[in-house]
Amino acid sequence: MTALLVENLTKRYRPDRPPAVEGLSFSLPRGATLGLLGGNGAGKTTTIAMLLGLLLPTSGRILALGHDMATDRFAALARMNFSSPYIALPHRISVRENLQVYGHLYNVRGLSARIARLAEELQLTEFLDRPAGELSAGQKTRVALAKALINTPELLLLDEPTASLDPDTADWVRTRLEAYREETGCAILLASHNMAEVERLCGHVLMLKQGRVVDQGAPARLVARYGREDLEQVFLDIARGTRAEGVA
Amino acid sequence: MSPLLAAAERVWGLCFRHLALYRRSPPRVIELMYWPILQMVVWGFVTAYLAGLQNNVASAAAGVLLGGVLLWEAALRSQMGFSLSFLEEIWSRNLGHLLVSPIRPAELVAALMAMSLIRTLVGVLPAMGLAFLLYAFNILAIGPVLVLFFAALIVMGWAVALGVTSMILRWGAGAEALAWSVLFGLTPFACVFYPVSVLPGWLQPVALLLPAAHVFEGMRAALIEGRTASGHLAAAWALNAAWIAGMAALFLAQLRAARLRGALLSIGE
Numbered sequence: 001m002t003a004l005l006v007e008n009l010t011k012r013y014r015p016d017r018p019p020a021v022e023g024l025s026f027s028l029p030r031g032a033t034l035g036l037l038g039g040n041g042a043g044k045t046t047t048i049a050m051l052l053g054l055l056l057p058t059s060g061r062i063l064a065l066g067h068d069m070a071t072d073r074f075a076a077l078a079r080m081n082f083s084s085p086y087i088a089l090p091h092r093i094s095v096r097e098n099l100q101v102y103g104h105l106y107n108v109r110g111l112s113a114r115i116a117r118l119a120e121e122l123q124l125t126e127f128l129d130r131p132a133g134e135l136s137a138g139q140k141t142r143v144a145l146a147k148a149l150i151n152t153p154e155l156l157l158l159d160e161p162t163a164s165l166d167p168d169t170a171d172w173v174r175t176r177l178e179a180y181r182e183e184t185g186c187a188i189l190l191a192s193h194n195m196a197e198v199e200r201l202c203g204h205v206l207m208l209k210q211g212r213v214v215d216q217g218a219p220a221r222l223v224a225r226y227g228r229e230d231l232e233q234v235f236l237d238i239a240r241g242t243r244a245e246g247v248a
Numbered sequence: 249m250s251p252l253l254a255a256a257e258r259v260w261g262l263c264f265r266h267l268a269l270y271r272r273s274p275p276r277v278i279e280l281m282y283w284p285i286l287q288m289v290v291w292g293f294v295t296a297y298l299a300g301l302q303n304n305v306a307s308a309a310a311g312v313l314l315g316g317v318l319l320w321e322a323a324l325r326s327q328m329g330f331s332l333s334f335l336e337e338i339w340s341r342n343l344g345h346l347l348v349s350p351i352r353p354a355e356l357v358a359a360l361m362a363m364s365l366i367r368t369l370v371g372v373l374p375a376m377g378l379a380f381l382l383y384a385f386n387i388l389a390i391g392p393v394l395v396l397f398f399a400a401l402i403v404m405g406w407a408v409a410l411g412v413t414s415m416i417l418r419w420g421a422g423a424e425a426l427a428w429s430v431l432f433g434l435t436p437f438a439c440v441f442y443p444v445s446v447l448p449g450w451l452q453p454v455a456l457l458l459p460a461a462h463v464f465e466g467m468r469a470a471l472i473e474g475r476t477a478s479g480h481l482a483a484a485w486a487l488n489a490a491w492i493a494g495m496a497a498l499f500l501a502q503l504r505a506a507r508l509r510g511a512l513l514s515i516g517e
Contacts, residue, residue, distance in 0.1 A: 094268070
């Protein structure tokens with residue numbers, strides 16, 4: 001079944017400027033992870049904002065968990081969640097209070113038990129009652145992940161989930177995400193600049209440049225097709241407009 | 249869970265976020281009471297001075313002054329309570345998380361109204377109590393109609409706050425100064441301390457478009473003449489209904505426009 005279906009999505013902020021996203025179409029099956037790659041200004045943030053209903057598309061259609069985001073977005077939002085290091089959680093209240101707030105906003109049943117379970121799984125227990133603003137970057141990322149999982153989402157949108165984390169913590173976060181996807185069949189859309197992360201987590205990637213999909217496929221296939229050693233080199237080829245010899 | 253209960257839980261979730269903030273920050277609670285009490289103390293001394301000058305007329309005038317101060321504080325605190333709770337989400341960069349959660353715009357507004365009411369009561373009730381203790385001014389002498397006057401001013405504060413948050417959605421955090429200043433600017437037209445008839449003729453219809461002008465006319469009728477000015481009370485509520493409907497429509501339009509422009513992605517920057 002399809003968790004997310006995007007058809008011909010376009011966003012033009014101003015009529016006299018090129019579109020930030022143009023003609024974007026893709027589908028994300030349940031239980032799969034899709035990577036959204038592109039340099040700065042490629043349209044990743046704009047795309048995610050449209051998928052979340054924070055930004056209205058100029059044209060096109062988004063079906064999230066069977067709900068049209070233009071007409072029925074709250075039904076979808078209740079079953080989705082989102083995490084980004086660029087949108088903070090209130091830092092003067094405690095981690096537990098933050099999770100309680102979002103638990104209520106998402107109408108989570110058995111909230112105390114859910115928070116206790118997430119705290120145990122994500123190793124938050126020892127700082128559950130500390131203000132969120134006093135935590136280290138790694139701890140904040142784990143709290144953001146707990147907030148993103150509070151409603152046991154069926155569709156998870158992650159923007160740079162391991163930005164500014166040390167390799168050990170980043171690896172731990174990826175392992176948790178993989179485990180959650182396996183346990184629940186959640187579909188994940190991941191925007192990241194970390195190519196190793198994308199290669200590990202994503203079964204399919206969309207390469208964006210200037211708002212358009214310029215290539216797509218499974219990471220291993222893209223690497224093979226471009227005749228490169230890893231996805232980072234493919235990314236550089238696309239971003240710089242250079243291609244290895246023999247690539248169509 | 250019924251849709252109504254689910255909506256109530258979401259409203260409570262947002263209120264809980266602000267209440268948790270106050271629980272952890274006594275200075276914020278003190279700040280809520282600071283200005284209403286300060287205003288009341290200053291005007292209380294003015295009252296005492298006027299009462300000492302001339303017993304009969306000045307005593308009534310002094311009561312009108314203190315009553316005006318206390319009721320106008322209700323409108324000010326109500327407007328600020330709503331606007332600043334909204335701004336708190338921008339300052340803490342949390343608005344994005346809120347707007348991609350299942351909370352509906354009407355529920356967001358309901359939560360801001362609830363927080364505004366709590367902040368107003370915490371701010372104004374101690375000042376009313378102190379006015380009685382320090383200056384023997386009992387605002388309850390206005391009678392049961394006081395509740396309707398008080399509520400009308402709170403609702404007017406919400407209408408103005410919806411306008412302020414609409415401007416913040418339109419112009420970004422650069423418009424946040426309006427949260428502190430806009431209602432002060434309406435004070436001359438609200439006729440808090442003097443009758444509407446004192447204003448120049450051409451300005452009186454403008455003043456009478458404000459629910460507050462009718463509330464204060466009604467308050468003076470109650471304090472000085474001991475009667476309930478039902479006409480002013482009805483006018484205040486009818487105007488409130490019109491203002492709140494208009495400002496709610498403006499808020500929704502600006503929220504949609506912000507979603508169209510992408511302003512919600514950068515509103516706190």
